[in-house]
Amino acid sequence: MLFSRYKVVLQFLITFSALACVPTLYFYNEYGKITNEALLTVEKSNLHKLEYSKTELQVSLDRIDTSVHFLAQNGLLHQAILNPTNENISALSDFWLLVARTQKFYSSLRFIGMDGMETIRINSSERVSEIVDKERLQNKADSQYFNYAQSLKTNQIGTFGVDFETDQLEIIVPHRPAYRIILPVELQGERKGYFVANVNLKRLYKDLAYKRETENLPSIFNQEGYFVLSNDNTPILGNLLEENSAHSIAKLYPSLWNKIQKSHSGTVKEGQVWLSFTTSELNLDGSKLSLIFLLKSDLSDLQPVKNEDYNELFIQAFFILIIIFLISFTFVAWNYNHEKNSVASKIARAAMNGMSAMVITDHNNRIIQVNEQFTKSSGYTLDEVKGKQPSMFSSGNHGHEFYTTMWDSLESDGIWEGEVINKRRDGSLITELLRIQTVRNKQGIVQFFVASFIDISHRKELEDRLRELSEKDPLSGLWNRRKFDAEMTAETQRVKRYPDCEKASLALLDIDHFKRINDKYGHDAGDKVITNVATTISSQLRETDMVARIGGEEFAIIMPHTGIQEAENVINRLRISINIQSEYDITASAGVTEICDKPSDSYKRADIALYESKTLGRNQVNVMLISESTSIA
Numbered sequence: 001m002l003f004s005r006y007k008v009v010l011q012f013l014i015t016f017s018a019l020a021c022v023p024t025l026y027f028y029n030e031y032g033k034i035t036n037e038a039l040l041t042v043e044k045s046n047l048h049k050l051e052y053s054k055t056e057l058q059v060s061l062d063r064i065d066t067s068v069h070f071l072a073q074n075g076l077l078h079q080a081i082l083n084p085t086n087e088n089i090s091a092l093s094d095f096w097l098l099v100a101r102t103q104k105f106y107s108s109l110r111f112i113g114m115d116g117m118e119t120i121r122i123n124s125s126e127r128v129s130e131i132v133d134k135e136r137l138q139n140k141a142d143s144q145y146f147n148y149a150q151s152l153k154t155n156q157i158g159t160f161g162v163d164f165e166t167d168q169l170e171i172i173v174p175h176r177p178a179y180r181i182i183l184p185v186e187l188q189g190e191r192k193g194y195f196v197a198n199v200n201l202k203r204l205y206k207d208l209a210y211k212r213e214t215e216n217l218p219s220i221f222n223q224e225g226y227f228v229l230s231n232d233n234t235p236i237l238g239n240l241l242e243e244n245s246a247h248s249i250a251k252l253y254p255s256l257w258n259k260i261q262k263s264h265s266g267t268v269k270e271g272q273v274w275l276s277f278t279t280s281e282l283n284l285d286g287s288k289l290s291l292i293f294l295l296k297s298d299l300s301d302l303q304p305v306k307n308e309d310y311n312e313l314f315i316q317a318f319f320i321l322i323i324i325f326l327i328s329f330t331f332v333a334w335n336y337n338h339e340k341n342s343v344a345s346k347i348a349r350a351a352m353n354g355m356s357a358m359v360i361t362d363h364n365n366r367i368i369q370v371n372e373q374f375t376k377s378s379g380y381t382l383d384e385v386k387g388k389q390p391s392m393f394s395s396g397n398h399g400h401e402f403y404t405t406m407w408d409s410l411e412s413d414g415i416w417e418g419e420v421i422n423k424r425r426d427g428s429l430i431t432e433l434l435r436i437q438t439v440r441n442k443q444g445i446v447q448f449f450v451a452s453f454i455d456i457s458h459r460k461e462l463e464d465r466l467r468e469l470s471e472k473d474p475l476s477g478l479w480n481r482r483k484f485d486a487e488m489t490a491e492t493q494r495v496k497r498y499p500d501c502e503k504a505s506l507a508l509l510d511i512d513h514f515k516r517i518n519d520k521y522g523h524d525a526g527d528k529v530i531t532n533v534a535t536t537i538s539s540q541l542r543e544t545d546m547v548a549r550i551g552g553e554e555f556a557i558i559m560p561h562t563g564i565q566e567a568e569n570v571i572n573r574l575r576i577s578i579n580i581q582s583e584y585d586i587t588a589s590a591g592v593t594e595i596c597d598k599p600s601d602s603y604k605r606a607d608i609a610l611y612e613s614k615t616l617g618r619n620q621v622n623v624m625l626i627s628e629s630t631s632i633a
Contacts, residue, residue: 008332016328023324027317034309039274043267046276046295050265053208053218053293054280060204061284064105064181064197068157069285071099072183072195077111080120081185081192093120093131100124107165107178108198112149114191116141126203138167149182149194158182159287162228163240165198177201177228177236181284205229216295223290225249225257249292260292273298334363334445356435356452363446365389377455379425390451393422395429406436410449414438419456431460473549475527476534484548484556488599491558496597504595505567507557508606509537509574512587512618514553521584529586536581540574556606558595564623567592571621579619587619594626 071077080092096109100122110121117139121132140146145160152158160180164171179199185192210216217231225248226238238244250257256268256275265278274297282289357374361367367385375381378393385392398420409416415437424430432453439448471483479487488506495502511517511533518526530553537547537555546558557574559567571590578588591609595602609624616622 011335012328012332015331016324019324019328020321023317023320027313027320030313031310034313037309039267042274042297043276046267046274046297047265047278049210049216050218050276050278050293050295052210054278054282056208057204057291058280058282060105060207061282061289064199065157065285067099067103067105068181068183068195068197071096071109071197072185077185077195078187081111081187084119089120093122096120096122097129097131100129104203105200106197107176107200108196110196111185111193112140112146112196113193115139116143116146119193124200145180145182145196146194149184149196152182152184152194154184154186154191156184157285157287159284159289162201162222162237162289164237171241175236175241179289201229218293218295221249221292221294223292225260225292228291249294256294356454357432359385359390359451361390361449361451363448365449368448377424377430377453378422384425395421395423397421397429410436410438414440419460420453429457430455431457476530476549478534478538478555479546479548481548481550484546484550484558485599487546487548487558488556488595488603491560491595492597492599492602494560495595499597503561503563505559505562505564505592506595506602506606507559507567507571507590507592508603508610509555509557509571509588509590510610510614511553511578512589512614517584517586525584529582529584532581532583533578533586533588536578537574540577541570564592564594564625568621568623575619575621589613589618590621592621592623596626 074095076088076092076095080088100106100109101124104124104126106122106124108121108123111119113119118132118137121137123130123132143166148158148160158181160182162177162179165176165178179201181197181199183195185195205217205220206214208217214231219230219234220228222228222237222239224239226244227234227236227247229236235241235244235247238247248257249260253268253270253275255270256277259266259268260277260279265276267274267276269275275294276297277292277294279290279292282291357377358369358371359367359374360369366387366389368387370380370382370385406416406418415435417433417435420432420434422430422432433456434451434453436449436451438446439450441447471479471486473480491504495504511529514526514529517529530549533555534547534549537557541547541557541559544560545562546560548556550556557571559570562570571592575588575590578586589610591606591611591613593602593605593609605624605626605628609622612624613620613622
């Protein structure tokens with residue numbers, strides 16, 4: 001007894017280990033995939049934020065471009081230059097002050113004369129905007145950007161790049177980045193000076209945050225790799241100040257700088273930090289501003305992305321282990337309690353219930369025995385099917401729901417009966433009247449499935465043939481009125497069930513002056529015309545369309561998934577084809593409508609449209625919409 005228990009435990013451990021081997025490898029691999037997918041998610045999110053910042057900055061520059069042109073060409077400025085009275089200068093100053101306060105793009109607006117002396121100047125910050133007193137106006141003749149301004153051509157806008165804000169040629173502390181836009185002002189054919197706007201880069205920078213969250217602000221570098229703007233106040237423009245020279249991409253993130261030289265965008269890992277970047281050439285009236293946008297992410301950014309997937313993976317692993325445990329336990333229990341003699345006698349009794357074709361499968365639904373009648377009906381021998389599942393006979397004519405119902409019945413009642421279409425060894429189909437019953441042991445556990453069936457293929461073929469004959473028009477070979485009514489009802493139900501997405505159209509087509517054909521050429525010719533028209537219609541329609549002959553010379557066409565405009569085009573094409581392919585210069589009239597939730601209403605509207613086509617001279621297609629008739633008597 002003790003040996004038997006040890007044997008059962010050992011058998012359980014071996015079974016459990018064997019079944020758990022593959023899932024363990026799978027979950028280990030999935031664990032690694034989650035980290036990689038989290039990295040890709042964060043990288044994708046960062047690049048999306050960077051593209052947003054680039055686009056937002058370009059939009060702001062476009063607005064500034066429009067604003068600067070307006071300010072430089074404004075009549076108030078021209079009046080103040082040509083007639084510099086206190087009243088004119090005051091009016092211009094007040095206007096610029098209003099612009100600075102409302103647009104908030106600029107840190108200063110000024111006009112500099114040809115001698116380099118400021119004539120008018122507005123200073124603006126987040127807290128205050130002011131008109132600079134005449135005594136505080138400065139001479140910029142020695143500044144680099146004034147020398148640059150003098151090189152500009154007529155109507156040429158100039159940008160002096162990014163450097164530091166200055167006062168009296170001294171760099172302002174704390175350091176603020178400056179981006180100057182310069183336009184020459186020429187009046188009466190003579191250059192009078194220069195309009196200079198200092199762009200408030202820090203104000204623009206705040207607008208670059210994705211969803212206006214400050215943690216989404218990127219660091220911005222110039223093309224030399226030095227900070228221009230950053231969210232953590234990192235020293236800027238190390239290319240201009242020696243004290244800031246250590247703060248550059250090349251020195252802080254050498255791997256990233258190497259990647260930037262080779263690629264337009266990407267992500268690089270530096271230590272425990274992932275750095276996503278994108279480069280951009282922003283445009284301001286033809287002037288290019290080359291910048292690098294950078295976002296940093298660390299492990300804390302990955303954790304929220306990974307946690308949900310980790311939890312889901314752990315839950316899956318837990319349930320898989322439980323399933324493996326239950327399968328292993330069930331296998332060992334079944335093996336321990338297996339009673340061959342008792343089960344064999346039950347199989348023998350089941351097999352003797354009749355002379356039908358028979359298939360016996362084990363509890364795993366694998367074939368272990370068939371009889372001779374099975375081989376005659378299916379063409380398969382025992383050696384060809386042993387160890388395989390009966391699904392090998394499947395014809396594909398039954399859906400998942402059919403087999404689910406079958407197995408539910410076997411589980412609850414131990415028996416299932418019904419008609420099944422399977423496939424013989426030669427590929428032909430066989431219709432079977434099938435009966436499946438279970439054989440259980442003393443504990444009620446299924447040990448075998450016994451299936452017996454009778455070949456009823458010939459009977460089903462005869463039934464299908466008779467059904468088809470009852471629904472076919474013998475002359476045209478099309479469906480008849482009975483079949484049309486059934487299909488019309490089914491299509492109406494689909495439209496009624498899905499009113500917003502399921503569209504369908506109905507067309508009634510009638511051969512014009514058909515009676516004249518019979519009277520002039522005889523009924524044989526009339527029959528031939530009917531047949532030819534039926535052939536023409538069938539060849540022009542899609543497989544999903546349904547066409548029926550519902551009267552002497554009248555045809556009905558149901559077009560699923562087809563809007564009214566498309567249906568009208570199709571019927572017009574049919575009308576032309578009928579005339580072209582006709583031996584007697586036949587024409588046809590037609591009426592088209594949408595299929596609504598009542599078959600009779602749809603048919604009446606199509607009939608009214610057909611009548612209108614005939615009234616208006618025949619050989620045409622008319623449409624009647626639902627909206628054109630709220631009720632049909």
